[in-house]
Amino acid sequence: MDDLSTIRSEALSAVSAAADLAALEAARVAALGKKGSVTGLMKTLGGLAPEQRKEFGARVNQLKGEVEAALEARRGALSSSALAARLVSEKVDISLPARPEGQGSLHPIGQVMDELAAIFGEMGFTWADGPDIEDDWHNFTALNIPPDHPARQMQDTFYLPPRADGTPIVLRTHTSPVQARTMLRPEVQKMLADGGALRIIVPGRTFRIDNDATHTPMFHQVEGLVIDRTTHMGHLKGCLVDFCRAFFEIDDLPLRFRPSYFPFTEPSAEVDIGCSWKDGELRIGAGGSWLEILGSGMVHPKVLANCGLDPEIYQGFAFGMGIDRIAMLKYGISDLRSFFDSDLRWLHHYGFSALESVR
Numbered sequence: 001m002d003d004l005s006t007i008r009s010e011a012l013s014a015v016s017a018a019a020d021l022a023a024l025e026a027a028r029v030a031a032l033g034k035k036g037s038v039t040g041l042m043k044t045l046g047g048l049a050p051e052q053r054k055e056f057g058a059r060v061n062q063l064k065g066e067v068e069a070a071l072e073a074r075r076g077a078l079s080s081s082a083l084a085a086r087l088v089s090e091k092v093d094i095s096l097p098a099r100p101e102g103q104g105s106l107h108p109i110g111q112v113m114d115e116l117a118a119i120f121g122e123m124g125f126t127w128a129d130g131p132d133i134e135d136d137w138h139n140f141t142a143l144n145i146p147p148d149h150p151a152r153q154m155q156d157t158f159y160l161p162p163r164a165d166g167t168p169i170v171l172r173t174h175t176s177p178v179q180a181r182t183m184l185r186p187e188v189q190k191m192l193a194d195g196g197a198l199r200i201i202v203p204g205r206t207f208r209i210d211n212d213a214t215h216t217p218m219f220h221q222v223e224g225l226v227i228d229r230t231t232h233m234g235h236l237k238g239c240l241v242d243f244c245r246a247f248f249e250i251d252d253l254p255l256r257f258r259p260s261y262f263p264f265t266e267p268s269a270e271v272d273i274g275c276s277w278k279d280g281e282l283r284i285g286a287g288g289s290w291l292e293i294l295g296s297g298m299v300h301p302k303v304l305a306n307c308g309l310d311p312e313i314y315q316g317f318a319f320g321m322g323i324d325r326i327a328m329l330k331y332g333i334s335d336l337r338s339f340f341d342s343d344l345r346w347l348h349h350y351g352f353s354a355l356e357s358v359r
């Protein structure tokens with residue numbers, strides 16, 4: 001009997017002292033395992049007289065039940081406190097300030113394209129597109145650029161392998177091929193025949209073999225084209241004066257139209273804007289100097305004819321401008337190459353927020 005009460009108190013205190021599930025398992029083995037103390041008491045039953053066995057057996061069974069219940073209770077307590085400890089240590093601290101989200105910005109080229117579209121849009125121009133990869137008919141021939149013209153040379157133009165039928169293919173060297181593509185569209189021909197007017201701008205990528213601080217092999221141009229029966233050089237001039245003043249946000253920006261030559265316009269003019277150089281710093285506006293910013297002219301009768309329009313009936317003007325160049329001038333960017341480096345610090349500095357978009 002003494003034995004039993006000692007074993008009982010030892011087993012129960014081992015259970016209640018167990019600090020974790022491993023210690024509890026050790027206490028279980030010590031009492032109820034094969035060589036455990038309670039199991040040892042069971043084994044003594046066989047050697048007892050039947051009278052004694054019955055009474056002592058009942059007490060040992062009761063003890064076994066008591067130890068099992070204590071183990072169960074302790075196991076429950078330990079696992080809920082283990083869970084509580086995990087909940088505390090693994091808590092998500094929702095009071096931490098959120099990591100700052102990297103804010104994107106609009107690339108100055110995209111921004112300037114939107115600005116162009118907004119200004120020309122108010123004058124009735126719509127945005128037209130064409131492929132970056134062109135055949136030489138659209139890029140050169142349709143535009144009255146003769147076969148021996150230096151612009152066609154391999155030093156200037158990226159040639160791609162010819163098509164299966166032998167057609168020479170280039171990366172377009174200007175946006176002017178979209179003039180031809182647009183004039184040739186049947187719905188445009190019909191609209192013009194019905195007395196309508198064509199007014200498009202074509203912002204897009206262009207390619208030439210050139211690479212320095214003011215030339216990259218890929219750059220951007222915007223083409224403009226107006227065709228109807230009455231548009232003359234006065235309209236060309238008014239349109240470009242209005243555009244430049246709106247774009248550079250200078251109401252009295254001086255402009256100079258200088259006679260020039262392009263195979264696809266006649267007469268042709270290059271346009272300069274007034275500027276000044278003070279302490280090596282360029283300022284757009286009044287001043288003693290001029291900066292060339294675009295080429296323009298009245299669409300050449302041969303181009304109209306090449307594009308299926310009768311030059312006796314139709315006329316109009318065209319212009320072409322470097323988007324990267326006017327973006328550099330407006331936003332004070334000194335190296336053209338930085339546009340295409342994808343340097344995030346540069347993009348954050350020169351980029352525009354969505355709220356500054358003119359779209």
Ligand code: PHE
Pocket residue numbers: 173174175176223262265295296297318319320321
């Ligand atoms: N395509 C010419 C260039 O790339 C620009 C231009 C376009 C000139 C339309 C006149 C008319 O230099």
